[in-house]
Amino acid sequence: MRRIIFPKSLLPLLHSRAIISGQIHDPFVAGNILESLLRAYPSAHFQAHALLSFSPHHSTFMYNTLLHAYLCNNLPTHAILLFYEMLLHGTTPNNHTFPLVLKAFSQAPQYKNGAFIHTMILKRRLDSDSYVHASLIHFYGAAGCIVEARRVFDEKQLPGISAWTALLSGYAKNGNLSMAWELFVRMPDRNLVSWSAMISGYVQCRKPEKALALFQEMMKSKVRPNCSVLVNVLVAAAEVGALQVGKWVHMYLEKNCMCLSSNLKTSLVHMYARCGDLLSAKQTFRRFRDKNVDLWNAIITGIGLYGRGEEAFELFVNMSDDGIPPDDMTFIGLLSACSHSGMVAEGRKCFEAMSKIYRIEPKLEHYSCMVDLLAKAGLVNEMVQLIQTMPMEPNARIWGSLFSSCRILGDITSGEIVGKQLIQLEPRNSGCYVQLANLYASSGRWQEAVAVRDIMKRRGVVLEPGCSLIEVDGMVHEFLVGDKTHPKANEICCVLDVMARSLRVEGYVLNNSVS
DNA sequence: TTAGGGTTAG
Numbered sequence: 001m002r003r004i005i006f007p008k009s010l011l012p013l014l015h016s017r018a019i020i021s022g023q024i025h026d027p028f029v030a031g032n033i034l035e036s037l038l039r040a041y042p043s044a045h046f047q048a049h050a051l052l053s054f055s056p057h058h059s060t061f062m063y064n065t066l067l068h069a070y071l072c073n074n075l076p077t078h079a080i081l082l083f084y085e086m087l088l089h090g091t092t093p094n095n096h097t098f099p100l101v102l103k104a105f106s107q108a109p110q111y112k113n114g115a116f117i118h119t120m121i122l123k124r125r126l127d128s129d130s131y132v133h134a135s136l137i138h139f140y141g142a143a144g145c146i147v148e149a150r151r152v153f154d155e156k157q158l159p160g161i162s163a164w165t166a167l168l169s170g171y172a173k174n175g176n177l178s179m180a181w182e183l184f185v186r187m188p189d190r191n192l193v194s195w196s197a198m199i200s201g202y203v204q205c206r207k208p209e210k211a212l213a214l215f216q217e218m219m220k221s222k223v224r225p226n227c228s229v230l231v232n233v234l235v236a237a238a239e240v241g242a243l244q245v246g247k248w249v250h251m252y253l254e255k256n257c258m259c260l261s262s263n264l265k266t267s268l269v270h271m272y273a274r275c276g277d278l279l280s281a282k283q284t285f286r287r288f289r290d291k292n293v294d295l296w297n298a299i300i301t302g303i304g305l306y307g308r309g310e311e312a313f314e315l316f317v318n319m320s321d322d323g324i325p326p327d328d329m330t331f332i333g334l335l336s337a338c339s340h341s342g343m344v345a346e347g348r349k350c351f352e353a354m355s356k357i358y359r360i361e362p363k364l365e366h367y368s369c370m371v372d373l374l375a376k377a378g379l380v381n382e383m384v385q386l387i388q389t390m391p392m393e394p395n396a397r398i399w400g401s402l403f404s405s406c407r408i409l410g411d412i413t414s415g416e417i418v419g420k421q422l423i424q425l426e427p428r429n430s431g432c433y434v435q436l437a438n439l440y441a442s443s444g445r446w447q448e449a450v451a452v453r454d455i456m457k458r459r460g461v462v463l464e465p466g467c468s469l470i471e472v473d474g475m476v477h478e479f480l481v482g483d484k485t486h487p488k489a490n491e492i493c494c495v496l497d498v499m500a501r502s503l504r505v506e507g508y509v510l511n512n513s514v515s
Numbered sequence: 516t517t518a519g520g521g522t523t524a525g
Contacts, residue, residue: 004517005517028516028517031516031517031518032517035517035518059517060518061516061517061518064517064518064519065517065518067518067519068518068519094518094519095519096517096518096519097518097519098519099519099520100518100519102520103519103520129519129520130520131519131520131521132519132520133520134520134521135519135520135521137520137521138520138521160520160521161521162520162521163520163521164521165520165521165522166520166521167521168521169521169522191521192522193520193521193522194521194522195522196521196522196523197521197522198522199522200522200523201522203523203524226522226523227522227523228522228523229522229523230523231522231523231524232522232523232524234524235523235524235525238524261523263523263524264523264524266524266525267523267524267525270524270525271524294524294525297525298524298525301525329525332525333525
């Protein structure tokens with residue numbers, strides 16, 4: 001018998017007929033009704049679960065179909081519970097079940113015991129299935145168990161392209177870009193997803209310029225990009241301020257009539273805002289009809305970045321008028337807008353309202369924004385009080401804000417304590433050592449300044465050179481401190497000299513202190 | 516008997 005997808009209009013009739021005639025006892029018929037229901041109503045997973053529960057036969061196919069529906073609706077925990085229910089019911093999982101279950105475990109990190117699935121797969125000898133194999137590698141990679149992922153990969157004689165891609169992605173997610181690149185170069189075949197995984201790896205590891213270069217190479221190889229790739233390109237463009245690249249992506253999407261996913265819409269607005277083109281950010285935002293909370297957050301955060309706090313709050317009101325409830329990211333955008341605009345009173349109100357009115361408990365990031373706001377306003381006592389009442393340990397950004405305040409106020413004693421704390425939190429970050437050494441130097445404590453630099457050297461911490469990027473005609477140029485390898489370095493230095501001289505003539509004095 | 520993988524922001 002061939003697979004049947006029942007039309008939406010006939011579903012209730014066919015379902016009742018199947019019950020009356022007793023055909024519902026046929027697992028194939030019951031499975032088809034369940035699948036047809038979920039095709040017609042993709043969000044009807046709870047009804048589908050009820051149908052499964054009342055069905056006389058619980059086939060593996062029915063469970064797999066429902067597992068798939070839960071994952072499509074971003075409900076991995078429900079999928080995991082359904083899998084347990086499946087096992088309790090005595091229904092045998094098959095090669096189609098495990099990729100779904102492994103994905104659910106990857107998406108629900110609170111379930112840390114997913115490794116037992118591997119044992120079940122081995123017992124059933126399903127590890128040779130290419131889908132199961134790639135899913136296992138992905139599962140271990142996402143869980144940070146890259147050694148195990150590699151072991152699974154190496155166990156198969158001829159791993160498929162998905163297995164290669166899953167391992168590549170796993171290395172990138174765990175910060176090992178060189179190994180990811182090695183796999184990308186070595187893999188016997190590449191497809192769009194492999195390119196996408198490598199580009200995404202560069203974006204995740206904060207190497208946006210490499211992501212853009214690889215994207216150019218991908219286009220030269222005549223591989224057509226999809227939404228996933230373009231979202232990553234927009235993120236990379238936003239990171240380095242490559243407005244022309246971002247605009248090119250926007251045009252490409254329109255020219256090819258590509259359907260814009262919510263991620264793409266958000267990334268476009270984010271890109272324009274981060275590249276400083278606020279007008280395009282606002283125009284693009286207005287053009288989109290279905291605005292979800294993420295899109296609103298992108299424009300609120302973007303506007304706030306440029307010190308337009310009041311406009312950010314106006315947008316927040318518009319968002320509420322549109323019936324979109326805020327989430328925790330909305331408040332990060334608003335608090336950050338207050339910080340960039342010096343709106344202390346509004347920031348305090350906003351911080352209070354988020355838990356009292358909107359029932360959103362402040363996370364570390366919200367405290368971080370609030371501390372930043374108070375630090376910039378010079379309200380040190382209030383800032384210290386807030387840090388002391390935080391229900392979690394402060395992060396390096398919070399200590400950094402506190403350190404800046406101490407430095408500005410010339411409070412060397414407190415600055416010393418905070419600076420040491422920062423080094424303890426981020427021992428590999430050269431900036432922490434340099435800031436403490438500068439603090440000592442600013443108060444004439446030269447020996448201690450030298451001692452901090454010595455500790456840094458002994459620990460093998462390399463001073464990361466300052467770097468700035470600029471995009472000219474679609475090309476991103478990178479400049480490091482002391483680096484004169486740029487082909488137009490001499491001309492650029494001449495212009496900078498003229499500018500520096502003009503500034504001196506106007507009475508400006510060079511400030512070399514680290515902020 | 517049908518179905519399942521690897522890539523997607525802040």
